[in-house]
Amino acid sequence: MINLLWLQSGGCNGDTISFLNAEQPHILTALKIIDINLLWHPFLSLEIGQEVEKIFDKCISGETKIDVLIVEGAVICGPEGTGKYFLFNGRPFKDTIEKLARVSQNTLAIGTCAAFGGIVAAGANIIEAKGLQFLRKEKGGILGKDYVSGSGLPVVNVPGCPCHPDWIVETLMRIVMGKLWLEELDEFNRPKAFYKKLAHHGCPRNEFYEFKASAIEYGQQGCLFEYLGCKGTLCESDCNERMWLGRTGSCTRGGFPCIACTLPDFPDGSVPFFETRKVGEVPVTLPLDVPKAWYVGMANLAKLATPVRLKKNAVSSRRVD
Amino acid sequence: MSKKINISPFNRVEGDVEITIEVKDGVVQNAMSRGVMFRGFEIILKGRDPMDGIVFTPRICGICGGSHGLASATALRNAWKCQMPDNAYLVCNIVLAIENLMGHIVQFYALFAPDLTNKKYASLPDYPEIVKRFYPFKGKSYLRAIQSRPSMLELMGVFAGKWPNTLVFQPGGVTNSISMSRQTKAIGLLREIQDYIEERLIGCEIDRWLGNKSLSDLEQWLGEEAHQLSDMGTYVRYAREIGLDKIGKGSGKFLSYGAFEMPGNKTLMRDGYYDNGFHPFEQEKILEYINYSFLKGYSGGVHPSKGITEPDPDKEGAYSWGKSPRYNNNVVEVGPLARMIMDKDPLIYNIFTKLGPSVFLRVFARLHEAVRLVKQIGIWLLEIDARKPFYQKPKVPAETKGAGIIEAARGALGHWISIKDARIERYQVVTPTAWNLSPKDNFDQHGVCEQAMIGTYIMDVDNPVEIGHVVRSFDPCLVCTVHTIKL
Numbered sequence: 009m010i011n012l013l014w015l016q017s018g019g020c021n022g023d024t025i026s027f028l029n030a031e032q033p034h035i036l037t038a039l040k041i042i043d044i045n046l047l048w049h050p051f052l053s054l055e056i057g058q059e060v061e062k063i064f065d066k067c068i069s070g071e072t073k074i075d076v077l078i079v080e081g082a083v084i085c086g087p088e089g090t091g092k093y094f095l096f097n098g099r100p101f102k103d104t105i106e107k108l109a110r111v112s113q114n115t116l117a118i119g120t121c122a123a124f125g126g127i128v129a130a131g132a133n134i135i136e137a138k139g140l141q142f143l144r145k146e147k148g149g150i151l152g153k154d155y156v157s158g159s160g161l162p163v164v165n166v167p168g169c170p171c172h173p174d175w176i177v178e179t180l181m182r183i184v185m186g187k188l189w190l191e192e193l194d195e196f197n198r199p200k201a202f203y204k205k206l207a208h209h210g211c212p213r214n215e216f217y218e219f220k221a222s223a224i225e226y227g228q229q230g231c232l233f234e235y236l237g238c239k240g241t242l243c244e245s246d247c248n249e250r251m252w253l254g255r256t257g258s259c260t261r262g263g264f265p266c267i268a269c270t271l272p273d274f275p276d277g278s279v280p281f282f283e284t285r286k287v288g289e290v291p292v293t294l295p296l297d298v299p300k301a302w303y304v305g306m307a308n309l310a311k312l313a314t315p316v317r318l319k320k321n322a323v324s325s326r327r328v329d
Numbered sequence: 330m331s332k333k334i335n336i337s338p339f340n341r342v343e344g345d346v347e348i349t350i351e352v353k354d355g356v357v358q359n360a361m362s363r364g365v366m367f368r369g370f371e372i373i374l375k376g377r378d379p380m381d382g383i384v385f386t387p388r389i390c391g392i393c394g395g396s397h398g399l400a401s402a403t404a405l406r407n408a409w410k411c412q413m414p415d416n417a418y419l420v421c422n423i424v425l426a427i428e429n430l431m432g433h434i435v436q437f438y439a440l441f442a443p444d445l446t447n448k449k450y451a452s453l454p455d456y457p458e459i460v461k462r463f464y465p466f467k468g469k470s471y472l473r474a475i476q477s478r479p480s481m482l483e484l485m486g487v488f489a490g491k492w493p494n495t496l497v498f499q500p501g502g503v504t505n506s507i508s509m510s511r512q513t514k515a516i517g518l519l520r521e522i523q524d525y526i527e528e529r530l531i532g533c534e535i536d537r538w539l540g541n542k543s544l545s546d547l548e549q550w551l552g553e554e555a556h557q558l559s560d561m562g563t564y565v566r567y568a569r570e571i572g573l574d575k576i577g578k579g580s581g582k583f584l585s586y587g588a589f590e591m592p593g594n595k596t597l598m599r600d601g602y603y604d605n606g607f608h609p610f611e612q613e614k615i616l617e618y619i620n621y622s623f624l625k626g627y628s629g630g631v632h633p634s635k636g637i638t639e640p641d642p643d644k645e646g647a648y649s650w651g652k653s654p655r656y657n658n659n660v661v662e663v664g665p666l667a668r669m670i671m672d673k674d675p676l677i678y679n680i681f682t683k684l685g686p687s688v689f690l691r692v693f694a695r696l697h698e699a700v701r702l703v704k705q706i707g708i709w710l711l712e713i714d715a716r717k718p719f720y721q722k723p724k725v726p727a728e729t730k731g732a733g734i735i736e737a738a739r740g741a742l743g744h745w746i747s748i749k750d751a752r753i754e755r756y757q758v759v760t761p762t763a764w765n766l767s768p769k770d771n772f773d774q775h776g777v778c779e780q781a782m783i784g785t786y787i788m789d790v791d792n793p794v795e796i797g798h799v800v801r802s803f804d805p806c807l808v809c810t811v812h813t814i815k816l
Contacts, residue, residue: 016345018368022391022493028435029492031479036472046466050340054443054465056797057336084366092642093367094345097337127388128368131377135369170391170493226504227720253486254479256514262490262497263504267384269494279377281384281496325506325718 010042010075010184013067013108014049017101018094018128018137019081022170023119024051030173031254038177042184047072061097068107076183077112077157079105079140080171082121082128083150086136093135102150105140109151113158114183115140116166118176123165123196124272131276141165142196145272159183161190165197169269174250175202196272198244206296207240207259207266210248217241219314220307221322226263230322234291237282238265241295245270331358332790337365341440341797342805346766348796349648352787360775360782362766362800364650367623371638374756379405379748382756386744387494389758390806392435394493395428396737397758400744402498403590408731408746409500411723415592417502419709420488420719422589422597423515424497425735426702426709427485430522431478432738432804433665433699438474439465441692441801445567447794455567462563470560473529480521484706487515502720509715516710519703526703530696532559535704542675544683561696568689577688577781577799580660583667584764586610586743588736589705597705598672598736602656607671612734614657615743617759621768623647629771630655634732634745636757649768653776654759662686662777663740663764664803666694674701688781688802695804727751737761739804765803778803 016024030038039046048055048063055063066072083102084094091100109115117140120126124144129137141149141163149163156162166175179199182188194200208214216222216231223230232238240248240259243266248258259266267278275281285292294303317329337347345366351359370389374382382401387394399421406413442463450456462470482492488505489495497503507515523535531538532555541547547565556562568574587600587610600610616630623644626637633654641647655661666686669677677694684690730747740761747755767776775783778800787793 018366020388020391020394020493022388022394025391025493028475029478029482031482034476034479036475039466050338050345052439052465053340056338056340060338060340084368087640087642090642093369093640095365096345097335097347127385128373130373130385134372135367169388225720225722226499227502227506227718229506247491251486252491253489254483256483256486257490257492259491259496262488262495263506264490264496264499267496275381275384279381281378282380325720326508326715 009045010180011047011073012044012076012078013047013074013112014078015080015105015108016050017079017081017105017122018084018135019119019121019126021051021080023080023176024049026170026173027176029253030177032174033177035173042177042180044180047074064104064108068111070111074108074112076114076116076180077108078116078118079122080118082125082137082139084128084135084137085150086134089136106150109140109155109157111158114161115157115163116179117141117163118166119171120167120169120269120274123167124274126169127275139165142272145196161188161193162197164188164193164199167198167270167272168245169274172202172247172250172252175199178202198270202246203244203270205244205246205249207243207245207247207268208295209246211240211258211260213260216318216322218310219318220310221314221318224323227325228323229325229327232260232265233284235284236265237267237280237284239268239278239293240266242293243268243270334790334793336793336796339800341443341801346805348800350782350793350796352790355786355788357782357785357787357796360779361648361768362776362778363648363768364766367640367642367650369638369640371636371756371758374753377753379746379751379753382744382746382753383496383498386758391493392432393428393737393739393806395424395489395495396735396742397744398495398498399425400733400735400742402500402733403735404731404733404744404746405500406723406731407733408729408748409723409725411501412721413502414718414721416507416713416717416719418590418592419713420503420505420507421498423706423709424485424489424495425589426706427481427488428492429738430699430702430706431481431485433695434474434477436804437692437696438463438471440804442471444794444797444801445571447792447797449788449792449794450571453570455570458563459567462560470529477522477525477529480518480525484515484518484522487511487518499720501723502718504720506719507713507715512710512713512715516707519707519710523703523707526700529560531561531700532556535700538700539704543679547676547680564696565693568692573692573798574684574687574689576785576795577691577802578686579662579777579781581686582659582661583670584610584656584661584663584741585668585671586734586736586741588668590735598668601671602661603667603670604659612732615759616655616658618653618655618770620653620771621647621649622652623650624652630658633743633757633759634730634747636745636755638757651763651767653767653770654764655770658772660770660774660777660780661764663761664691664695665698665740666691667740668736669694669698688798691802725751739806740764760806762806766805778805
């Protein structure tokens, strides 16, 4: 049995909702097989007010062991470092998060906000939001770059806006099975198992991509990379292989572009979201690790070879050929 | 001597709220609902590309992000004065209806009903049965409700691709051209949802339930054993037994923007304002006050199209991050009950005229709406024409403004956008919870949830479950309260 404490900080609580969407395994099955003892969850638990403070105090004093601390939402530090933009029982919640992280065996940042600051840290970051151990690509966050939890691991970042439920379930499973080691994490402390793939992998529009047969407006079948802003070729995630909502959907299956929500510089690194910025004919943002000259060569060659069938379907709302 | 009780954190709501009540002789004399978090979405959006609203605003709220996405796309459609094809209206409404349906089911089983198992009711004969059904993570009905989610989620996936945070809604329509194969899959998934609703929630066919058109029809319906034993039947009996029909009245004034936009400036459920009679809804009558909010920049009431959101965390006398929206300076309630009253839904409107608003009726209206939505989604699914377009590319002006006014699960939701030099000059969001959980306004009128708490009898101040019933009956969503509670 593992003791799990789940905190919601500066975010939308969408990761909780996403966790409840787990289907394979179903959320109830997942809770059973991982044998989770939920110490407290703000959305799901019965305890309120002082009872919650008591649970926290017991954790901080060591009377209750936190096997896993999950934080969703960014840590709000403003204004001017006071944390007054988010008070929990009259006290800055950032302090509570920090105290609990110091005693947890494993600390997970679920969602892009908790991992890297995310949406609420966008632009000028007026509320001084931070991730637990990163702010965007920079190491540090609220806990500092040297932080390790009781298990010896840094904060394990499981970003995504929201986080895919399977990523949460598998990360917990790995912890229970003792199979989450430092070498399983990438440079941003994300489990490689989910983030060493690209959202592009498994995209149903891949044939269109190969032959540069592109959609020029929404609702069409073609690739969304050339004109409509899709970042699937540089977004590190397995969304299109794993798929969402019981394997029925994904961003590109829904007809809209991937906006690279698992990356540390999301959202500002992904703008403009809905169009592809270009110099001449060449997109400014190229597929991951593909040199520009090669991309141009490949794209030109592919365009010469595009089958008529693909050209037609790419700009049609349904398969016409 | 009155006693002050502060409940922080107040759980099983979306987001962070703190409730403070003053109790004298067991009766609530004063109540404050405080939004305790500021995220400043409206400030973040200033100066950005207008299309960023579609990405950012769904991330205001994880449980009803679809409605923000739709409000944002609708605001742009109105600002740009562009059109969308009939198929797009259908897909928008289907996605919104699935989100509302899932929201209503989760709200009842995971957030509201656990209070029915409170120890206060342990001596009642029905109590063991209530615990068997509704206790968190153990109750039969609680578990069944969570087990029923996959059909709803998969139906969502067919249309929205991903959820939370779908980007399917665009000013010119939807990104997802629905094929006949998807349509077929969706119709199958909806049937599974219907089976769940009929077997567990109402214990009869949906059409039989919708045949209930008055309080006396409901009493008669309850006469049959299968109905009595359904979750709806159990709720109706037990809620009245524990007096939920006697508490949480509120202001008695209701507002709906009109739910589910259809082609030709119509909505499926009517808009309007109710105050001892029906009145037309006029958008200009919405004003927001900030006397008791941690915000500054103006003093009187301001229309959201001219709204200002400037934080002032040390403001004297303030107690919430939420603003106080008022309609013609009245305190109004929004949500499923308001929608059902405005739509003159036969069953809910009849009970409303006979018994008045209460915790019981607010929650009952939400469940009743869930049943209506299942039926309506089925109608819309058949109306999709896969051969016709779902999107029409808009022309984009550099300077304009517009509003996206819709009904989310929790009630009236509005986005107001002004665009200058092709950037967002001003973006304001007024959420359902901003209406329902607002702090006092400049006339010292309490917000509607505060009003609903005041006068409530609390049996045991150490176990103020009555406050839980009242607050959760509004289904508050504090992450949504953009400036209001979180944001």
